[in-house]
Structures are given as C-alpha cells and as structure tokens.
Amino acid sequence: MSSTNPEFLWYIPNQVQAGHRGDAAGADHNSLDTLTSHAKALEEHGWQGALIGTGWGRPDTFTVGAALAARTSRFEPLVAIRPGYWQPAQFASAAATLDHLSDGRLRINIVSGQDKLAAYGDSEGDQAHRYARTREFMQLVRKLWTEENVTYRGEHFQVTDSTVAPRIQARPGRRHPRLYFGGASAAAERVAAAEADVQLFWGEPLADVQARIERLKTLSRELGREHAPLEFGLRITTLVRETSAQAWADAEAKVARMAATQGAGWNDHGRAFVAVGQQRLLDLQARGDVLDDNLYTAPGRFGGGGAGTTWLVGSAREVASSLRKYQALGIRHFILSDTPYLQEIKRQGETLLPLLRG
Numbered sequence: 011m012s013s014t015n016p017e018f019l020w021y022i023p024n025q026v027q028a029g030h031r032g033d034a035a036g037a038d039h040n041s042l043d044t045l046t047s048h049a050k051a052l053e054e055h056g057w058q059g060a061l062i063g064t065g066w067g068r069p070d071t072f073t074v075g076a077a078l079a080a081r082t083s084r085f086e087p088l089v090a091i092r093p094g095y096w097q098p099a100q101f102a103s104a105a106a107t108l109d110h111l112s113d114g115r116l117r118i119n120i121v122s123g124q125d126k127l128a129a130y131g132d133s134e135g136d137q138a139h140r141y142a143r144t145r146e147f148m149q150l151v152r153k154l155w156t157e158e159n160v161t162y163r164g165e166h167f168q169v170t171d172s173t174v175a176p177r178i179q180a181r182p183g184r185r186h187p188r189l190y191f192g193g194a195s196a197a198a199e200r201v202a203a204a205e206a207d208v209q210l211f212w213g214e215p216l217a218d219v220q221a222r223i224e225r226l227k228t229l230s231r232e233l234g235r236e237h238a239p240l241e242f243g244l245r246i247t248t249l250v251r252e253t254s255a256q257a258w259a260d261a262e263a264k265v266a267r268m269a270a271t272q273g274a275g276w277n278d279h280g281r282a283f284v285a286v287g288q289q290r291l292l293d294l295q296a297r298g299d300v301l302d303d304n305l306y307t308a309p310g311r312f313g314g315g316g317a318g319t320t321w322l323v324g325s326a327r328e329v330a331s332s333l334r335k336y337q338a339l340g341i342r343h344f345i346l347s348d349t350p351y352l353q354e355i356k357r358q359g360e361t362l363l364p365l366l367r368g
Contacts, residue, residue, distance in 0.1 A: 016341075032349040087115065101151060109186075188208055189208070250361060
C-alpha cells in the first residue's frame with residue numbers, strides 16, 4: 011500500500027458550536043446541507059476529501075462521514091475514530107460497509123489522545139496501556155479487513171472465527187482503507203512505526219519533521235514492520251492571500267482577534283492535558299514568531315491548538331514552496347485548512363493546488 015503522488019485533503023470541523031477557529035458563525039453551520047456544500051466544493055476545486063474531527067461532545071464522526079459520502083461522488087471522508095469508543099470488530103464491519111457503499115472512498119484516522127472516556131463508558135490506564143490497546147485495535151481491524159475466520163487473542167481484544175461482510179475490496183495502491191495515525195510520544199511512535207499506514211505530523215519546522223521521519227523509519231526496521239513502508243502526512247493551517255504582505259497583515263489581524271477573545275473557539279484539543287505533540291508546537295514559540303521561511307508560531311501563544319497552533323503564511327507561491335519542501339522530506343499526504351472554511355476551500359483550490367500539482 012503506497013502512493014507516489016502527493017494527496018491533498020481539507021478539514022471539516024464537525025462541531026456543535028459555530029465559529030470554529032474564526033469560521034463564519036451561522037446557525038446551520040453543522041446541518042447536512044451546509045456540510046454537503048463543503049464536501050461538494052472540495053470535489054469541485056480539486057481536493058480529494060477531508061478529515062472529519064472526533065471527540066465526545068461533537069457530532070458522531072462516522073455518521074457525518076457516511077452522510078457526506080452518500081451525497082457526493084468523489085469526496086473521500088477521512089473519518090477520525092477512537093479505540094474504546096468503538097470495539098474493533100464492530101468498527102471493522104461498519105467501515106467495510108461504508109467503504110463498499112462509497113466505492114472505496116473511506117479513509118480512517120485512529121485517534122488515541124485524551125477524551126471524556128467515562129461519558130461513554132470507556133476506561134484506560136496509563137500511556138503504555140492506552141497505546142498497547144491502540145496497537146491491538148489496529149492489528150485486529152487490519153486482520154478483519156484482509157483475512158477470514160479470524161481468531162485473535164490479545165490482552166485488550168478477542169474475537170473468535172470472525173469474518174467481516176461485505177469484504178473489503180482491494181483497489182490499485184490500496185489493499186484496504188488507509189489507517190492514519192498521529193502522536194509524538196515514544197509510545198505513539200512505536201505504534202505508528204509498526205501498525206499505521208500514514209503518520210500525521212502537525213506543523214513543525216522542516217528539520218524537526220525530518221528528524222521524526224528518520225526516527226520512525228529506524229523504529230520500523232527495529233520493530234520488524236510487517237506492512238508496506240510507513241508513509242507520512244502533514245496537518246497544518248495554510249493562510250494564503252494574493253500577496254505576501256496581505257497574507258501577513260491578515261495573519262497578524264487574526265492573531266490579534268484571538269488575543270482579544272483568549273482564543274475562544276480555537277483549541278479543540280484541551281488544555282488540562284497537553285499531549286507531547288501539542289507541547290512540541292507550543293515550545294516552538296521560544297524559537298521565534300516565524301521559523302523556516304513562513305511558519306508562524308504566534309497563534310499558539312493566544313489559544314491556537316492542534317493544527318491551528320502554527321500556520322504557513324504567504325502568497326500561494328510562497329506557501330506552495332514551503333509545502334514542496336515538506337514533500338521533499340517524504341511527506342505525501344497533506345491536510346490543509348483555513349477559515350472561513352468554505353471560502354478557503356475555493357481560494358486555495360484555485361490558487362494553491364495548481365502550483366502543487368504542476
């Protein structure tokens with residue numbers, strides 16, 4: 011399972027509250043018609059699909075992904091899901107069904123970060139326990155997608171004589187839906203190196219991303235990875251305008267608004283527990299407001315979280331140049347976004363994507 015050409019996806023926030031990361035705050039922001047307008051705009055403007063965020067207290071991600079797949083013909087939902095919220099056999103069956111009904115358009119992002127586990131009856135121990143369970147989840151889901159009459163006896167999950175129907179149909183370059191994975195801790199990287207198809211990074215400087223890629227490749231060899239080589243992706247905010255001056259003026263104005271509201275609506279990753287990957291982004295502020303050519307770290311100082319912590323800022327040519335440098339390191343999967351989401355789907359689809367595909 012490998013790809014040679016870069017892939018470009020967007021982000022659908024999947025929030026109950028309007029105004030996510032400065033988006034237009036409409037009462038119907040999460041209606042099926044509004045979300046469908048985003049998915050169809052992605053199809054029309056050259057994007058392959060979108061990541062759909064997950065977490066307790068948000069609309070169910072798999073349901074949203076299924077609804078958007080039904081209303082589109084090419085849009086590929088990258089559905090974020092959590093072990094523990096799903097049991098692996100039920101998830102493998104649901105995903106195989108959606109993949110069948112959507113003609114092979116499903117992608118999966120496995121999330122192991124902190125969540126309100128008690129709210130849906132889940133529990134987990136320390137970090138080692140959490141990632142051991144995640145690794146078993148990924149192992150078993152892959153087996154159920156690719157084998158029949160599966161019997162599996164793990165520490166966390168067990169099935170007996172299990173066959174998923176309908177069967178996943180292998181397609182060119184894709185034996186089953188790709189398993190994307192994030193996380194920057196040592197425990198997370200070991201899971202990615204052994205079991206993920208795509209390791210996602212947030213917007214770190216080029217040298218930092220290069221070091222992580224090399225470390226993950228080394229880990230893959232040390233752990234005796236049994237799958238196709240691990241691929242790499244970048245999830246980042248891209249603020250693109252006609253000129254560099256306009257882009258930086260708009261970026262600084264947006265950060266000023268964040269400062270005035272203490273980042274309200276900007277961080278959906280939580281502050282009580284700061285994950286290793288998030289802390290790496292926040293620590294970049296000590297190295298300067300702008301790193302590399304145009305990686306803007308100031309948003310993290312005023313409430314930006316996750317992919318909203320650092321931004322690539324500039325003209326379409328400047329941002330494309332930066333993304334090509336990540337591509338040269340081995341990044342093949344790009345998940346970009348900026349707000350207002352619908353407006354930027356169109357703007358960046360028309361100005362940025364042609365430069366990246368040219």
